[in-house]
Amino acid sequence: MTEYDAIIVGAGVIGLSTAYHIKRQNPDSKILVIDKFSAAGQGSTAKSMSAFRCLFSSPINYVLSDSSVDFYNYVQTELGVDLKLFFIGYLWLLGEDDFAEMAPILKKLAAKSLKYREYEAEELAKPLGLNICLRDDEEAELMGLKDVYKGIFIPKAGIVDADCVVKFYEEEFLRLGGEIRYGVKVQDLIVEACKPIGIAGEPFFWQESRISGIKTDSGIIKAKKTILASGAWIPQLLDSVGIECFIKPKKRQVFAVEAKSPLLRHLLFTEGFNPAGCLPFTILPKPRVLIRPFPTERVFWLSYADDFPRAFKLEDDPQPEKGFYQYGIYQVLVKYFPQFQDCRPYSAFAGLYEINTLDGHPVVFEEKDLIAVGGASGSGIMKADAIGRIAAALYDGEDYAILYGDRKFRVSDLSIKERRVEPEKLQI
Amino acid sequence: MTEYDAIIVGAGVIGLSTAYHIKRQNPDSKILVIDKFSAAGQGSTAKSMSAFRCLFSSPINYVLSDSSVDFYNYVQTELGVDLKLFFIGYLWLLGEDDFAEMAPILKKLAAKSLKYREYEAEELAKPLGLNICLRDDEEAELMGLKDVYKGIFIPKAGIVDADCVVKFYEEEFLRLGGEIRYGVKVQDLIVEACKPIGIAGEPFFWQESRISGIKTDSGIIKAKKTILASGAWIPQLLDSVGIECFIKPKKRQVFAVEAKSPLLRHLLFTEGFNPAGCLPFTILPKPRVLIRPFPTERVFWLSYADDFPRAFKLEDDPQPEKGFYQYGIYQVLVKYFPQFQDCRPYSAFAGLYEINTLDGHPVVFEEKDLIAVGGASGSGIMKADAIGRIAAALYDGEDYAILYGDRKFRVSDLSIKERRVEPEKLQI
Numbered sequence: 001m002t003e004y005d006a007i008i009v010g011a012g013v014i015g016l017s018t019a020y021h022i023k024r025q026n027p028d029s030k031i032l033v034i035d036k037f038s039a040a041g042q043g044s045t046a047k048s049m050s051a052f053r054c055l056f057s058s059p060i061n062y063v064l065s066d067s068s069v070d071f072y073n074y075v076q077t078e079l080g081v082d083l084k085l086f087f088i089g090y091l092w093l094l095g096e097d098d099f100a101e102m103a104p105i106l107k108k109l110a111a112k113s114l115k116y117r118e119y120e121a122e123e124l125a126k127p128l129g130l131n132i133c134l135r136d137d138e139e140a141e142l143m144g145l146k147d148v149y150k151g152i153f154i155p156k157a158g159i160v161d162a163d164c165v166v167k168f169y170e171e172e173f174l175r176l177g178g179e180i181r182y183g184v185k186v187q188d189l190i191v192e193a194c195k196p197i198g199i200a201g202e203p204f205f206w207q208e209s210r211i212s213g214i215k216t217d218s219g220i221i222k223a224k225k226t227i228l229a230s231g232a233w234i235p236q237l238l239d240s241v242g243i244e245c246f247i248k249p250k251k252r253q254v255f256a257v258e259a260k261s262p263l264l265r266h267l268l269f270t271e272g273f274n275p276a277g278c279l280p281f282t283i284l285p286k287p288r289v290l291i292r293p294f295p296t297e298r299v300f301w302l303s304y305a306d307d308f309p310r311a312f313k314l315e316d317d318p319q320p321e322k323g324f325y326q327y328g329i330y331q332v333l334v335k336y337f338p339q340f341q342d343c344r345p346y347s348a349f350a351g352l353y354e355i356n357t358l359d360g361h362p363v364v365f366e367e368k369d370l371i372a373v374g375g376a377s378g379s380g381i382m383k384a385d386a387i388g389r390i391a392a393a394l395y396d397g398e399d400y401a402i403l404y405g406d407r408k409f410r411v412s413d414l415s416i417k418e419r420r421v422e423p424e425k426l427q428i
Numbered sequence: 429m430t431e432y433d434a435i436i437v438g439a440g441v442i443g444l445s446t447a448y449h450i451k452r453q454n455p456d457s458k459i460l461v462i463d464k465f466s467a468a469g470q471g472s473t474a475k476s477m478s479a480f481r482c483l484f485s486s487p488i489n490y491v492l493s494d495s496s497v498d499f500y501n502y503v504q505t506e507l508g509v510d511l512k513l514f515f516i517g518y519l520w521l522l523g524e525d526d527f528a529e530m531a532p533i534l535k536k537l538a539a540k541s542l543k544y545r546e547y548e549a550e551e552l553a554k555p556l557g558l559n560i561c562l563r564d565d566e567e568a569e570l571m572g573l574k575d576v577y578k579g580i581f582i583p584k585a586g587i588v589d590a591d592c593v594v595k596f597y598e599e600e601f602l603r604l605g606g607e608i609r610y611g612v613k614v615q616d617l618i619v620e621a622c623k624p625i626g627i628a629g630e631p632f633f634w635q636e637s638r639i640s641g642i643k644t645d646s647g648i649i650k651a652k653k654t655i656l657a658s659g660a661w662i663p664q665l666l667d668s669v670g671i672e673c674f675i676k677p678k679k680r681q682v683f684a685v686e687a688k689s690p691l692l693r694h695l696l697f698t699e700g701f702n703p704a705g706c707l708p709f710t711i712l713p714k715p716r717v718l719i720r721p722f723p724t725e726r727v728f729w730l731s732y733a734d735d736f737p738r739a740f741k742l743e744d745d746p747q748p749e750k751g752f753y754q755y756g757i758y759q760v761l762v763k764y765f766p767q768f769q770d771c772r773p774y775s776a777f778a779g780l781y782e783i784n785t786l787d788g789h790p791v792v793f794e795e796k797d798l799i800a801v802g803g804a805s806g807s808g809i810m811k812a813d814a815i816g817r818i819a820a821a822l823y824d825g826e827d828y829a830i831l832y833g834d835r836k837f838r839v840s841d842l843s844i845k846e847r848r849v850e851p852e853k854l855q856i
Contacts, residue, residue, distance in 0.1 A: 142625060143634045191737045197570060205734045205756050206571045206715050241737035242678060244785040250670060287634050306633045308796055309619040309669035328633050357672040358786075368736055 004032045006395065007214065007223035009186050009237075011035035012045040013162060013381050015229030016169035017388025018373055022395050023176045031178050032223070034216065036185040041166030044231050045381065047318075047351020049254060049292045049301055051281045052382030053090045053157035055114065057105045057425035060414075061361055061379070063407060068385035071404035072160060081168050084161035088293065089273055089280040090154040093124075093336070095146030098285055105425060106152065119151035127270060128279070129263060131336050140335045146285050148336070153273065153280065159292065162381050169388075188215040189226065189241055189370070211241070211370040225395060227371040232352035234374045236314060243367050244416065246358045247375040248312040253320040255302045255329060255345035256294075263339040268293055268300065288428050289332045302329050302345070305353070305378065305428055312355075320348035353378045360424035364390050365415040371395060377427060390414060432460045434823065435642065435651035437614050437665075439463035440473040441590060441809050443657030444597035445816025446801055450823050451604045459606050460651070462644065464613040469594030472659050473809065475746075475779020477682060477720045477729055479709045480810030481518045481585035483542065485533045485853035488842075489789055489807070491835055496813035499832035500588060509596050512589035516721065517701055517708040518582040521552075521764070523574030526713055533853060534580065547579035555698060556707070557691060559764050568763045574713050576764070581701060581708065587720065590809050597816075616643040617654065617669055617798070639669070639798040653823060655799040660780035662802045664742060671795050672844065674786045675803040676740040681748040683730045683757060683773035684722075691767040696721055696728065716856050717760045730757050730773070733781070733806065733856055740783075748776035781806045788852035792818050793843040799823060805855060818842060 005026070008019045011033050019033045037043060054066040076083045094102055106116060121132040125148075132148035134140035174180065192212040193203035203209035213222035228234045232249035259268040270279045282291040292301040302325070325345055334340050356363060356375035363375045364387065373391045376383055386403045393401035393411050401409045412418040433454070436447045439461050447461045465471060482494040504511045522530055534544060549560040553576075560576035562568035602608065620640040621631035631637035641650035656662045660677035687696040698707045710719040720729040730753070753773055762768050784791060784803035790811065791803045801819040804811055814831045821829035821839050829837045840846040 144636070145634070189737075199755075201751055201755055203737075204759070205732060205752075206573070206760055208572070209737060239676070239740040242676075242735060242740050244676065244740075246674075246785075248667070248670075248672060304633060307670060309617075309631075309637060312667040312670050312672075323629055324633075327627075327629050331632070332634055357674075 001220070001222055002030070004221065004223040005029035006031050006225045006227055007221055008033045008227040008229055009214065010043070010228070010230035011037070011040045011170070011180060011182070012043050012229065012231055013041060013166050013169070013384040014231070014373055014376065014387055016040060016166055016173060017384040018227060018229050018391040019178055020169045020173040020176070021388040021392035023173055023178045025392055025396055027176060032221065033173070033178065033180045034184040034186070034221070035180070035182050038182045040170045041163055044351035044354070045162050045166055047252070047254070047349050048162050048381050049290065049303055050162040050381055051157070051159050051292050053154055053281075055090065055109070055154045055157060055426060057109075058361065058422050060421050061383070061424050063403065063409065064362070064383040064386040065379065066156070067403035067405050067407050068383050069156070071385040072165065074404065075168060081164070083164040083168065084159075084296075086158050086276050087155065087274060088158040088276050088278055090157040091273065091280040091282045092152040092154070093148050093282065093284050094150050094152065095285040096149040097146065099150045102152065115155055117153045119153065121148040121150060124148070124151045127272060129267060129337065129339055131338055134335055137335065143331065143335070145332065145335055148285060155274070157281065159281065160381065165381060165384065185217045186214050186230070186237065187217060189237055190215055190220065190222070191241060210368045225369055225371055227373060227391065227395070229373045231374055231380070232314060232354040234354065234372055238372060243370070245363055245372050245375065246356055246416070247363065248355050248357050249314045249352045250310055250312055250355050251315065251318045251350055252305060252353050252378065253303060253324055253348065253350045255320065255325045255348045257300045257302060257340065257343045257345050259298045259300060261339065264300075264343070265298070267337065267339050268295060268298065283428060284332060284336050287332060289329050290428065302333065304329050315352070318350040318352060320350045354380070358419075359421050360427045361421045362387050362414055363416060364394055364411065365417070366394055377424075429648070429650055430458070432649065432651040433457035434459050434653045434655055435649055436461045436655040436657055437642065438471070438656070438658035439465070439468045439598070439608060439610070440471050440657065440659055441469060441594050441597070441812040442659070442801055442804065442815055444468060444594055444601060445812040446655060446657055446819040447606055448597045448601040448604070449816040449820035451601055451606045453820055453824055455604060460649065461601070461606065461608045462612040462614070462649070463608070463610050466610045468598045469591055472779035472782070473590050473594055475680070475682070475777050476590050476809050477718065477731055478590040478809055479585070479587050479720050481582055481709070483518065483537070483582045483585060483854060485537075486789065486850050488849050489811070489852050490537075491831065491837065492790070492811040492814040493807065494584070495831035495833050495835050496811050497584070499813040500593060502832065503596060509592070511592040511596065512724075513586065514704050515583065515586040515702060516704050516706055518585040519701065519708040519710045520580040520582070521576050521710065521712050522578050522580065523713040524577040525574065527578045530580065543583055545581045547581065549576040549578060552576070552579045555700060557695060557765065557767055559766055562763055565763065571759065571763070573760065573763055576713060583702070585709065587709065588809065593809060593812065613645045614642050614658070614665065615645060617665055618643055618648065618650070619669060638796045653797055653799055655801060655819070655823070657801045659802055659808070660742060660782040662782065662800055666800060671798070673791055673800050673803065674784055674844070675791065676783050676785050677742045677780045678738055678740055678783050679743065679746045679778055680733060680781050680806065681731060681752055681776065681778045683748065683753045683776045685728045685730060685768065685771045685773050687726045687728060689767065692728075692771070693726070695765065695767050696723060696726065711856060712760060712764050715760060717757055718856065730761065732757050743780070746778040746780060748778045782808070786847070787849050788855045789849045790815050790842055791844060792822055792839065793845070794822055805852075
């Protein structure tokens with residue numbers, strides 16, 4: 001049986017970035033990617049809002065995102081691969097309390113290099129048709145909604161097409177001679193003694209043992225290193241061999257609403273924020289309902305990352321919940337943007353976040369010849385290039401990864417045992 | 429419907445200690461304990477090795493254990509309740525590498541207050557019939573077993589009867605007017621809006637919500653505070669509402685071997701270590717096979733806490749595995765203690781550890797009117813009194829708990845959000 005140098009489980013954006021960077025650094029190695037779907041990026045990558053922001057309270061999250069976005073921009077502008085990347089910016093609408101929390105973080109980031117613009121709520125009300133004052137609205141009060149106090153605009157942020165990013169990595173990986181098998185589902189990890197002695201029942205606990213590959217629905221695949229990049233499904237496989245990764249799955253839902261009415265059309269194509277002449281990705285005051293404009297499709301994507309009591313739960317085919325829009329998102333949205341009055345979604349989808357519950361950062365670590373790469377906590381696409389480079393550096397046994405833009409990154413910072421990250425405060 | 433002040437899920441040693449200390453501090457409160465079994469301590473408490481040691485690298489683990497053991501000793505000697513507690517000590521047998529790891533920890537602890545005695549391997553060989561030199565044994569070498577280099581004897585350690593401890597708390601709780609219902613199984617946590625508005629589908633995500641009780645197989649029970657003390661089953665319930673507790677379940681197995689032969693009888697009743705005139709609880713060099721003497725029953729309990737690749741897995745009725753003794757424990761044991769040659773267990777049992785994968789300490793925290801108390805990581809019985817006092821202090825909204833012996837303990841040190849503990853290095 002062929003033993004691969006590395007098998008990568010998961011052809012989502014993290015798995016393919018990892019595969020590409022490993023293969024790039026090891027052109028002669030036999031690298032195999034497998035995925036249960038019939039094409040790349042069909043899992044949670046396809047269910048993402050496909051937006052990015054170079055705005056995180058943690059310096060590590062920032063560099064992961066900033067360097068990845070720089071790389072995507074390079075791919076698009078220098079290599080001429082259209083990733084449908086647009087720097088439309090993020091507009092973060094804040095209540096007075098939200099702003100009090102956010103202000104010190106912004107100040108700290110601005111002292112480094114973050115560029116942002118602060119708006120008074122009044123400056124935004126008219127151009128956006130934004131209702132900034134809810135205090136006389138009894139319903140809004142009952143709902144706990146707050147007046148808009150400020151808006152923070154982040155220019156280095158925007159939207160990208162997840163599918164284009166995935167395809168880019170897939171093509172490059174294949175071009176380098178990498179192998180991909182679709183429609184192959186992992187069933188188990190294989191554990192073997194490092195030095196087998198040939199007795200049935202091995203490995204015994206007094207033997208050193210390792211992960212030597214995977215059992216799939218189309219047979220066993222052996223590898224020197226088994227790399228799990230299967231997102232929210234990573235913890236299930238790791239639990240089966242007693243390895244902790246601090247990742248939990250959580251459903252996330254996106255609802256698509258057409259910009260049909262003139263008022264909505266006007267909102268979607270709000271001028272003055274970005275060269276594309278469209279509404280930035282917009283975050284409403286707490287609870288943070290999210291508006292992701294899709295100008296080329298004349299559509300808004302609406303979402304909300306609910307915390308308690310949304311279960312940590314794996315689902316093969318997570319479904320959006322009608323009531324989540326109707327009684328949740330819509331009720332909040334329409335208070336701030338009355339233009340959405342009576343708008344119903346024409347489509348919706350749901351995927352799984354792979355939340356790192358320790359600190360909201362990815363994990364990249366090796367244990368017993370198994371490498372786990374995941375836990376991007378809802379910002380996998382915007383960090384995938386950096387994460388792939390870090391995983392490749394770990395694979396190569398290097399202490400530092402060089403991220404795009406020649407930025408040195410200490411690989412063990414994202415490990416479990418020597419982890420050095422401060423909890424992320426700007427998770428949305 | 430009655431609303432309880434607190435409902436405690438789980439009548440194991442942690443749940444009953446918590447219930448007792450809450451009721452003691454709040455004699456007029458309506459406190460209910462429920463358990464799926466028909467009596468107290470029938471879950472993993474009954475499957476424990478029921479041993480204790482006041483030896484942990486972490487000062488927090490140390491005080492939890494030390495104060496609990498002092499309390500049990502007080503109960504037995506001052507209150508006259510027989511807990512079958514014997515200070516038989518722990519004898520930790522170490523290879524040269526093990527000792528190099530252990531020595532600095534012992535030194536640090538000795539500077540505080542730890543009393544221990546160091547033995548040269550040679551001093552132990554004869555009295556114990558211990559084989560300290562394996563270097564000429566090819567099999568042992570293949571198995572990676574090391575010579576015994578030193579022995580460390582810890583006098584403040586020993587054995588106790590878990591069932592007696594549980595019964596003590598149960599009786600005291602009932603005597604104070606506490607209520608217990610056995611044979612009641614939790615199905616779900618109930619989530620309600622803090623300020624209900626009377627619309628179907630509540631709570632919506634823009635409402636503040638809380639845990640208001642539990643759904644059981646014999647109906648709904650409402651409570652101001654819902655306290656989960658269900659050990660390895662805690663994470664399953666918390667996952668269902670998206671709360672992280674960093675606890676994972678792992679099967680642990682114990683095999684009972686009779687001290688039939690004169691040589692084994694002699695080993696069991698080794699003189700010179702303790703007033704009981706028996707073998708201390710003994711830990712073999714890595715992999716650390718455990719020997720728990722049961723002198724009153726003329727029995728040894730044998731165990732091993734296997735790490736990789738033992739799954740994190742919940743099981744309703746975990747079973748011991750014959751091969752785990754035969755090819756695992758026995759093979760190691762007999763190399764050091766040839767007296768066990770050909771000994772087979774006459775009975776065996778298995779339970780679930782509730783491992784805190786962050787740092788090996790318990791968690792005691794409140795979120796949304798739910799209090800979680802668990803994750804004692806295999807040392808629940810020896811820490812149960814302190815953990816119960818800390819949970820009771822949290823319930824009462826106090827910043828500090830007073831542990832037995834008037835030791836002040838900062839409640840938030842065991843929380844998730846303000847956790848202040850150093851990882852435990854002496855987990856076995």
